Amino acid sequence: MPTLTTRWLFADQLGPQFLDTPDQPALLVESLAVFRRRRFHRAKAHLLLSGLRHRALELGEQVTYVRADTYDEALEQVDGPLSVVQPTSYAADRFVRERGIEVVPEGRGFATTREDFGAWVSGRKRLLMEDFYRWQRTRFELLMEGSQPVGGQWNLDHDNREPPPRRETLGLVDPWLAVEDDVDAGVREDLDRWVRDGLVSFVGDDGPRWAPVTREEAQQALAHFVEHRLRDFGPTEDAMLARDPWMAHSALSPALNLGLLHPLECVHAAEQAYRDGLAPLGSVEGYVRQVIGWREYVWSLYWHFPPDYRRRNALQARTDVPEWFRTLDADGQVTANCLSSVLRDLRERGWVHHIPRLMVLGNWALQRGWDPAQVTAWFHEVFVDGYDWVMLPNVTGMSQHADGGLMTTKPYAGGGAYINRMSDYCRPCAYDPKVRVGPTACPYTAGYWAFLDRNADRLAGNSRMRQPLLGLQRLKDREELVEQERGRGDSPP
Numbered sequence: 201m202p203t204l205t206t207r208w209l210f211a212d213q214l215g216p217q218f219l220d221t222p223d224q225p226a227l228l229v230e231s232l233a234v235f236r237r238r239r240f241h242r243a244k245a246h247l248l249l250s251g252l253r254h255r256a257l258e259l260g261e262q263v264t265y266v267r268a269d270t271y272d273e274a275l276e277q278v279d280g281p282l283s284v285v286q287p288t289s290y291a292a293d294r295f296v297r298e299r300g301i302e303v304v305p306e307g308r309g310f311a312t313t314r315e316d317f318g319a320w321v322s323g324r325k326r327l328l329m330e331d332f333y334r335w336q337r338t339r340f341e342l343l344m345e346g347s348q349p350v351g352g353q354w355n356l357d358h359d360n361r362e363p364p365p366r367r368e369t370l371g372l373v374d375p376w377l378a379v380e381d382d383v384d385a386g387v388r389e390d391l392d393r394w395v396r397d398g399l400v401s402f403v404g405d406d407g408p409r410w411a412p413v414t415r416e417e418a419q420q421a422l423a424h425f426v427e428h429r430l431r432d433f434g435p436t437e438d439a440m441l442a443r444d445p446w447m448a449h450s451a452l453s454p455a456l457n458l459g460l461l462h463p464l465e466c467v468h469a470a471e472q473a474y475r476d477g478l479a480p481l482g483s484v485e486g487y488v489r490q491v492i493g494w495r496e497y498v499w500s501l502y503w504h505f506p507p508d509y510r511r512r513n514a515l516q517a518r519t520d521v522p523e524w525f526r527t528l529d530a531d532g533q534v535t536a537n538c539l540s541s542v543l544r545d546l547r548e549r550g551w552v553h554h555i556p557r558l559m560v561l562g563n564w565a566l567q568r569g570w571d572p573a574q575v576t577a578w579f580h581e582v583f584v585d586g587y588d589w590v591m592l593p594n595v596t597g598m599s600q601h602a603d604g605g606l607m608t609t610k611p612y613a614g615g616g617a618y619i620n621r622m623s624d625y626c627r628p629c630a631y632d633p634k635v636r637v638g639p640t641a642c643p644y645t646a647g648y649w650a651f652l653d654r655n656a657d658r659l660a661g662n663s664r665m666r667q668p669l670l671g672l673q674r675l676k677d678r679e680e681l682v683e684q685e686r687g688r689g690d691s692p693p
């Protein structure tokens with residue numbers, strides 16, 4: 201039997217599937233330089249270190265655990281050949297290949313290989329998530345009856361876009377939340393010391409770790425979601441409530457992205473719940489679509505898009521991301537209730553669900569013409585589930601439209617009316633979502649029109665923007681509105 205190489209496990213490769221056999225020797229590296237280069241959310245640094253250290257404890261003598269400044273310095277301390285499962289970023293991929301480390305080609309944290317996607321995409325005239333999703337459902341036989349979708353429809357989104365109920369919370373039990381242990385206490389001590397010594401700085405609160413960092417914790421979190429929350433997932437998927445940050449979302453993205461759960465195990469568990477009569481089809485289909493559709497699509501597009509994708513700036517957005525946003529409104533300067541609530545939730549947990557990301561945070565950056573590369577880097581730093589592969593398509597593409605429409609057919613810009621319909625943020629807000637100009641003008645509503653005004657020429661050829669641009673032409677207070685928004689500059693709304 202050939203000797204197995206030592207497997208270098210990156211911090212997002214913490215599940216058992218990243219070893220070829222349970223007793224394969226492993227290398228784990230804690231690099232301080234990773235945290236020095238960027239100003240991460242403290243909860244993210246905590247999660248990654250806690251994950252690495254818990255994995256080291258599980259692997260015991262099988263693991264070489266190196267603490268070093270850079271990866272190169274760590275590698276100097278390691279003997280013998282190394283192998284690594286396909287890293288999840290271009291930078292890490294380049295790093296290991298340049299140093300002659302053997303790369304095991306398949307992703308192992310995903311259900312779709314680059315070859316799978318290559319075969320699907322070849323000869324296609326259009327790239328549509330819906331087409332990809334149906335292909336995934338069919339080849340993995342998920343929610344299928346023969347060649348047809350269970351219930352006769354592929355997409356139950358029309359049942360899943362409801363506004364929130366008129367109460368403060370959905371009234372569900374919280375998602376599975378971690379209980380910290382001695383390893384977490386050690387991580388906290390180290391982070392405090394590094395900050396005190398001026399080696400690193402973070403944004404966000406030092407809240408308790410809530411996301412799983414071990415396989416066992418991740419399995420508990422998945423089982424808890426399927427049993428207690430999946431049935432309510434669908435209808436309020438897009439809704440927001442100021443006092444209910446989790447809504448019925450799974451909060452499993454950190455565990456999935458650390459490699460602690462496999463996407464197929466998540467969707468199989470959800471399908472089983474449907475077949476056992478524990479969750480309705482709308483909710484289960486909605487969840488399956490997110491995991492085996494969106495997540496796999498985003499992962500595949502990361503590798504499929506051309507290497508210059510990260511530098512795209514189709515809307516010529518050049519404004520720097522301001523400090524009050526970078527620090528998650530730590531000084532409480534934001535008046536707009538939606539933005540201040542979402543930044544507070546993000547400060548507390550390093551996580552908010554997909555609609556606050558897209559329609560509150562991303563929408564604001566898009567409206568204000570912030571540099572998409574800076575916005576993408578910011579999302580990467582402050583979200584506990586943020587990694588390069590997930591950021592480029594979601595932020596550069598979907599949220600900031602910097603790719604000019606490769607990812608989505610029109611920019612995700614929206615005014616206060618959308619936020620008002622889908623949340624309870626507007627009622628207590630100092631602004632009025634229906635007002636465009638004046639002291640009570642909603643900055644999202646005014647910002648939407650100012651965005652259209654600034655980009656009218658660039659968007660003129662987009663048929664899906666024809667109606668909004670016609671609306672802009674009909675605005676009687678257009679000049680006044682544009683002047684008002686120019687005056688707002690970068691100040692917190």
Ligand SMILES: Cc1cc2nc3c(=O)[nH]c(=O)nc-3n(C[C@H](O)[C@H](O)[C@H](O)COP(=O)(O)OP(=O)(O)OC[C@H]3O[C@@H](n4cnc5c(N)ncnc54)[C@H](O)[C@@H]3O)c2cc1C
Binds near residue numbers: 450452457553585
């Ligand atoms: C601007 C923007 C930035 C985002 N940044 C991230 C990120 O850094 N990391 C991340 O994992 N997701 C990101 N997403 C996707 C999505 O918002 C999160 O996956 C989701 O909110 C995580 O919470 P959850 O686990 O409760 O998700 P649920 O609502 O329970 O959804 C189930 C799962 O679907 C997957 N998923 C759904 N949509 C996407 C998507 N577009 N891309 C990747 N996975 C998806 C996630 O793994 C998630 O756990 C981003 C979306 C937008 C619009």
Ligand code: SF4
Binds near residue numbers: 616633645
């Ligand atoms: S009125 Fe405007 S700023 Fe205030 S919460 Fe609603 S959308 Fe946000």
